[in-house]
Structure formats: structure tokens, C-alpha cells
Amino acid sequence: MREISTLTIASYTTKPEGVNPMLELRKGDDILSTVGGITSITEAQAILKDKLDAENFSKISKITNTEALIKIANAINMCAPDHVFINTGTPEDQQWIRDYSLSQEEEAPLTKAGHTIHFDLPQDQARLVNQTYYIINEGEEMSSLAKSLLRPEALTYIKEYMPNVMQGKTMIVGFYSRGPVGAAAALPAIEISSSGYVLHSAEILYRNCFAAFDAEAARTGLFFTNVHAEGDNTSADVPNARILMDRSWGTTFSTFCTYAGNTLLLKKGNHRFSVDYATYYKLEEQLSEHMFITGMTGPGDRITFFAGAAPSGCGKTTTAMVGSHFIGDDLAQIWLAEDGTMRAINPEKGIFGIVEDVNQEGDPNLMDCLRGDGTEVIWSNVLVNDGVPYWAGNGEETPQSGVNFQGEWFPGKTDAEGNPAPISHKNSRCTLLASAIKNHATDLAEDPAGVPVKVVTYSGRDADTMPPVWVAKNSNEGVVIGASIVSRATATEVGATGVRRQPWANAPFIPGALADYMKAQFAFYNSAKFSDNNAPIMAGLNYFLTHENRGSNEAGILGEKKDVRVWLGWLELFAHGDVEAIDTPIGYLPKYGDLKILFAGIDKEYPRELYDMQFALYIDNILGRIQLQKDAYSKEPGIPQTLFDVYNQQEKDLLSLKEQFGAIALPQMLAA
Structure with a gap:
């Protein structure tokens, strides 16, 4: 197996001329490695061979980036899943993920072919801003608008809540590019989750780059790693939910939540790392x-x-x-x-869009996808009546009953505080390929x-x-x-x-x-x-x-x-x-x-x-x-x-x- 661990961090940690970075990479303990306990490729290979079946071990053997394999092995050792599925982005692997999400009841089919519904917990319908933290080292200067945890505090949380968190579950591992492969500003990332819904969303929103991952990691000099575990997915767990982003090691940890903005950390989690990279290592570029x-x-x-x-x-x-x-x-x-x-x-190559007030008058091209045939759509937190999704502001007649993010819904229903219960959450979403939209410039994109x-x-x-x-x-x-x-x-x-x-x-x-x-x-x-x-x-x-x-x-x-x-x-x-x-x-x-x-x-x-x-x-x-x-x-x-x-x-x-x-x-x- 080719040794490129040094290459994968070279451009990210090299100080450009005239720049005095306030962010030092690889400073402090790598929490994923500390908790997972794997430090060498030999140990990583042993874990992978032991925990993966023959088919999935054959898949992962095509990845030669030593650092990536060690990170995946550490995630397996820490989370202790019963099974590991390596997603190579083939149609067969994509269908396995869709089927897995349905079998785990994370999604349910709707009447229109390719449409499914996902409901988040009532307490987990949007970004958990008060439970989202950067993992930092002593003395690092942070945005006054950001929340942070010192590395030892974050390590304490992860040691308490993440070991064995995937017992009884399947860990899914995907390799993605944040941008067209080969673009000057595109960066590769690994998404690891026990949620089929999260990986299903990743396949729609991001470009699977399994075949190009090694080359992209070598070209860019870095990649990001994301580890998500929803746990038992109960309301009682949400107060313990955390979204932790380790700036120094380019690693995110997400626990006890399913809302994609908190779990699909290829998105806003890795965006934050990209902001750091541009600010401190690509100044003026x-x-x-x-x-x-x-x-x-x-x-x-x-x-x-x-x-x-x-x-x-x-x-x-x-x-x-x-x-x-x-x-x-x-x-x-x-x-x-x-x-x-x-x-x-x-x-991204897809849309994770708010659907409230999306209607034919204001958003005809998007509505053609949502109400027409031929587009794969994951809906979240809207009203479903007879297998059809409805949402506030859609310009259509509202049905008199259905199921939404609060359970059974009917006109006049109120929530626990006595407020009228809306037909859909204000942050209800649709996830679909951008190329499905008529005015999308796919070749240029x-x-x-x-x-x-x-x-x-x-x-x-x-x-x-x-x-x-x-x-x-x-x-x-x-x-x-x-x-x-x-x-x-x-x-x-x-x-x-x-x-x-x-x-x-x-x-x-x-x-x-x-x-x-x-x-x-x-x-x-x-x-x-x-x-x-x-x-x-x-x-x-x-x-x-x-x-x-x-x-x-x-x-x-x-x-x-x-x-x-x-x-x-x-x-x-x-x-x-x-x-x-x-x-x-x-x-x-x-x-x-x-x-x-x-x-x-x-x-x-x-x-x-x-x-x-x-x-x-x-x-x-x-x-x-x-x-x-x-x-x-x-x-x-x-x-x-x-x-x-x-x-x-x-x-x-x-x-x-x-x-x-x-x-x-x-x-x-x-x-x-």
C-alpha cells in the first residue's frame, strides 16, 4: 500500500509567503485516532479485513491513501458497527443505500416514483446552533460569533458517547468531491454514517469520487473526514446531540441527530473547513x-x-x-x-432546498420537478396525504388530514403550547439533483x-x-x-x-x-x-x-x-x-x-x-x-x-x- 500520509497534508500546512496563519494544522491529539486507537496501516488493514466482508474488503482495497484507510479503521474501531458497507457510487451501491434507508424506516416511499419522505425528530428540525462547536487548541483566535470547545473537553464527550454507538447497525462509508473532480478549488472528503438517509442525501448532493479519491487527495494535499452516528434516534437523546468540528484535523463528529444540516457534514461542516483553508492558506487566491x-x-x-x-x-x-x-x-x-x-x-451537484412558499408562480422550474415525473426527491418534514407531499405556501388546496413532522395533522390542530400546528415545518426541505431543473447549466456546472x-x-x-x-x-x-x-x-x-x-x-x-x-x-x-x-x-x-x-x-x-x-x-x-x-x-x-x-x-x-x-x-x-x-x-x-x-x-x-x-x-x- 502506497505511503502518502505526508503528501496528503503538505499544501495545507505549508505557510504561504507573506501569511502568518492563525490556524496550525495537526496541532494537538487527533481525537479520532486517540479514541479509535489505530496508528499504523498494518493495524488498519487488520481491522478492515476483520470487520468487512469479502465484497466490501475488495472495494476498500482499491483505496491506497494510507491516511484515509487509518481514519476509516479508527471510525470502525470506535463506533463498533455490526457491518460495514463501502459505497463506490455505482448504480448498484446507490440502490443498496436507498433500500437500506427504507428498510430502517428512515425514509418511506411516496406515491410518485423516486419520491420518499423523511421525518426528523421534533427537536431536530434545523441546525442545532447551541450544540454545534469548533474543536480548538488553547490560544487559537476564533470568530466572536462561533462556539468552541477546547480539545480535552471535546475528547471527553467523544470518549463518553461515541464508543460502540453503531452496535447493531451498519456503517456506510462514501468518498466524495466537493466540486467537479479536478477543479482548482474542489476538495475531497469522506462521509461515514450509520444512517442510510444521510448517505442517500450525499449521493444526490455530492459527486461520488471513489475512483478518483487517491488522485484527488494527492492533487489537493488534503481531505476532510466526517463521522455521524444517530444512535437510537429518540427525542430523549437530542439534548446530548453534538456537532463537533476539529479545525486542526479536518474531522467532524455528529451524534444523536438526523437533520441533514447537522449530519451531512460534507455540507456546512466541510464548508467551514474550506473557509479556514481559503482564509489562512489560499490568501488572495x-x-x-x-x-x-x-x-x-x-x-x-x-x-x-x-x-x-x-x-x-x-x-x-x-x-x-x-x-x-x-x-x-x-x-x-x-x-x-x-x-x-x-x-x-x-x-454540490444537488439542492437541499427549503420548500415553504415554493409555488408555480414564483418557482416554476423547481415545481416542475416536485410535481412532475422523473425526478428523484427526498422530502423532509412536510405533510403527507395519500402518499402526496404538501407544504405551506405551495399555492394548492390543503388536504383535510395527513401525517407531518408532529404526527397526525388536521385543520385546527394545536401544538403543546396551544399554537396552530402548521401543515409543514418552516424548514421542511426537498433534496434533488440540480440537473433535473430545466434551467440548470449542467455542462458548465x-x-x-x-x-x-x-x-x-x-x-x-x-x-x-x-x-x-x-x-x-x-x-x-x-x-x-x-x-x-x-x-x-x-x-x-x-x-x-x-x-x-x-x-x-x-x-x-x-x-x-x-x-x-x-x-x-x-x-x-x-x-x-x-x-x-x-x-x-x-x-x-x-x-x-x-x-x-x-x-x-x-x-x-x-x-x-x-x-x-x-x-x-x-x-x-x-x-x-x-x-x-x-x-x-x-x-x-x-x-x-x-x-x-x-x-x-x-x-x-x-x-x-x-x-x-x-x-x-x-x-x-x-x-x-x-x-x-x-x-x-x-x-x-x-x-x-x-x-x-x-x-x-x-x-x-x-x-x-x-x-x-x-x-x-x-x-x-x-x-x-
Whole structure:
């Protein structure tokens, strides 16, 4: 067996010139090895031969990466499963996983072929934010928004709860690539779980790279390892659930939960590790972002690609789906290519999408998959009536009975607190291949070269301050737009409430100090390696302004889902110099005439009165928002002065504007 343990960590631990990493790799005890007890390939081979049947041992023998085999052997020794199944990604192995999940009653078949339903425990319907921790070493600087455990504390938990946790169960081991195999920013990972549902989801959401795993681990110099055990899957176990992410060793541990956001740690767990990697070891070269990727068709059939960040529940999937060339709706691995363009790939090949308010009017392409034939879909936590799924906001008639995440459901049912029981959980999901969606650009999405990104957007959930769309005047102001996102906590997070800052919409997934991440953002977007006119424009989006906050007697949001096409359409034109804009202290705003034309393109009137409500600058609100951010960031050590310089200049210009026009500046005043 080929010895490549040193090679697998070389690029990850080598300090790039000019970088002083605050994250030291392979520091402290490797908890998986400490608890599993396997330290050599000879011991690992003995465990694998003893615990795997002949067929599965033959499969694993095709993997030659010594470190990977030792990690798998340690997981087996620690968790003590009755059986081990090696998933090579063949149709036969994929079908075995589907059948296993059904046999364990983790999923149940629905009426439509290829559709199944999965119910999470009532206490495990979203990310367990208060039970999610980074495993750190003494003295490591962490994000102020992150929770952490020192290595000895994490070791104590794992020693107590993970030995023998898979007794009576089958451990499934899969090998995946987070991105098209061979892409500059793609990274390989191993997913280990006793849950058929978790591996079924992995097969839809990620690219199985069993055949290429050794080569990819050698090319990238690292891989991530994820170990999940649901235990007995009872409500009584959920308080003991933990999602632990070992930054130094690139290993996650997840216990006593089944919600995919807590268990399929290829997703947000490994995204966090990728953020660390880009921040500390790929400065000015790569970013790892909580972003959609989509392409818009402009004049002359040109395709302009967007990458956009938004916290969960703030329209990220809807925005992605608007594109004519949809690539991904959640995550992006980004790099600065040799040709001086910003390139992006989707680390996923599927969608784990929130279904509340998905309907034919706003999401026709997705609805064709969910209600049509021929698409494999795993549903979670929706209402099922006669084998058909229903969810809140689907635009269809609600049945009078069914089963959902709380058991039997009927109109008028209340929960334990006396609140009306919804037909589906607010975080109910659908899992399906992205390539099933009509506007998915599958060939481009699978191209290791990635797509060239021309527009970067940031959006949150803001009812009273920022306009629907605005463009930063330069890259520094663009980074500050990302740093200034605010939102409300959503149903994607258990135990989180209220209005919160959501820097870059990536803050929940930034392990290290926010100052380090911010420096990496400024370094990337200001890189001299961008070729002429290839640096992206950077913009803000806000779909959540309300009538009440803009002086209207009506109620609700100032707009609707289909307006997204207009905001992106204007950005596409602006990025190519096809439209002019209004210069303001916060950036460039669209002119009314250009938007009116774009709204006509979606068969919608756009009165001047609505434009004025949406794009008027409520100066006191903006000043208050800037002060909120300045106060918060002033408590963060090491924040680059550039951030405060941008805020200070915007404050100065806004106060000057207020002196000239008063507290509310209408667009026509600014354009004069």
C-alpha cells in the first residue's frame, strides 16, 4: 500500500509567503485516532479485513491513501458497527443505500416514483446552533460569533458517547468531491454514517469520487473526514446531540441527530473547513462562500454569471433559480484563475432546498420537478396525504388530514403550547439533483474550469433601510456591503431569535477571527491579478422593504418574487456598461427609466411612486445601521482600518446629503 500520509497534508500546512496563519494544522491529539486507537496501516488493514466482508474488503482495497484507510479503521474501531458497507457510487451501491434507508424506516416511499419522505425528530428540525462547536487548541483566535470547545473537553464527550454507538447497525462509508473532480478549488472528503438517509442525501448532493479519491487527495494535499452516528434516534437523546468540528484535523463528529444540516457534514461542516483553508492558506487566491451561482442572459445572448450571498431564508434559492443558466443555490468555491478572471464552482451537484412558499408562480422550474415525473426527491418534514407531499405556501388546496413532522395533522390542530400546528415545518426541505431543473447549466456546472463571475451580490432581510439593489463604487465598498448584512434568525436554526448581523451571510460558518476573514476578502477583491475589466462589480440586494416602513398605508413587502429578475437584469446591464446609474453615498442606484423597461419585460407596471418608495434614501436609518456595524466591529480585534474608512466616508457624505435634502432623499434629487 502506497505511503502518502505526508503528501496528503503538505499544501495545507505549508505557510504561504507573506501569511502568518492563525490556524496550525495537526496541532494537538487527533481525537479520532486517540479514541479509535489505530496508528499504523498494518493495524488498519487488520481491522478492515476483520470487520468487512469479502465484497466490501475488495472495494476498500482499491483505496491506497494510507491516511484515509487509518481514519476509516479508527471510525470502525470506535463506533463498533455490526457491518460495514463501502459505497463506490455505482448504480448498484446507490440502490443498496436507498433500500437500506427504507428498510430502517428512515425514509418511506411516496406515491410518485423516486419520491420518499423523511421525518426528523421534533427537536431536530434545523441546525442545532447551541450544540454545534469548533474543536480548538488553547490560544487559537476564533470568530466572536462561533462556539468552541477546547480539545480535552471535546475528547471527553467523544470518549463518553461515541464508543460502540453503531452496535447493531451498519456503517456506510462514501468518498466524495466537493466540486467537479479536478477543479482548482474542489476538495475531497469522506462521509461515514450509520444512517442510510444521510448517505442517500450525499449521493444526490455530492459527486461520488471513489475512483478518483487517491488522485484527488494527492492533487489537493488534503481531505476532510466526517463521522455521524444517530444512535437510537429518540427525542430523549437530542439534548446530548453534538456537532463537533476539529479545525486542526479536518474531522467532524455528529451524534444523536438526523437533520441533514447537522449530519451531512460534507455540507456546512466541510464548508467551514474550506473557509479556514481559503482564509489562512489560499490568501488572495481562493474564497469559500455561502453563495448561489447563476447566469443571466443579456443582450446579444451574452451570459453573465453571478455569485450571491444571502442568509438562509432570504431568497438565495429563488435568486439562483431566476437565472437562465443556474449552477447552484447554496455554496460556492471561488478562485482567481490564471487568465485574471474570478471563477466559481458549486461544491454540490444537488439542492437541499427549503420548500415553504415554493409555488408555480414564483418557482416554476423547481415545481416542475416536485410535481412532475422523473425526478428523484427526498422530502423532509412536510405533510403527507395519500402518499402526496404538501407544504405551506405551495399555492394548492390543503388536504383535510395527513401525517407531518408532529404526527397526525388536521385543520385546527394545536401544538403543546396551544399554537396552530402548521401543515409543514418552516424548514421542511426537498433534496434533488440540480440537473433535473430545466434551467440548470449542467455542462458548465460540471466543468472543472468553473464559470467566470462578473457580479457578486450580498443580501439580507431588511425591512426599513436599504434599497432593493445598489452597486458598490469600488471593491473596498463591495466588501463592506458584505460585511454589513443584517437579517432575522430563521427556522433553519434551532435556538436563534431576533435581528442579527450576518456578515457576508457566511458568519455562522467562519471559524477563525472575523478580522482574518475580512483581510482575506479585501486581499482577494483588490488583487492585482485580476485582468483588465475582469474584477467583478459588487452589489447589495434587499427584497424585504415593507410598505409600512416607506410611508405607505398598505401592508406587506414592496414587491414580489418575480421582481428579482428585474434587479438581476439591471445588474447584468450595469456590469457591461449598458446603463448609467445615480451616484449616491452608499453606491450606484438604478434610474427609473431603465427599471421601467425591465419591468415591462416581465409584464408588470412599475409606477414612479413605487420606485421612489423603494429607492429613496432614508438617511437616518442608514446612519443608524452604519453606527450599529461600527460599534460591533470596534469590539473585534484586528479589524482592518479600511472598513472604518468606508463607513466614515459614507457617514460624512450622508450627513452632507441630509443637510441639502433633509432626512429622506428621493432618487430624482440625487440625479439632479
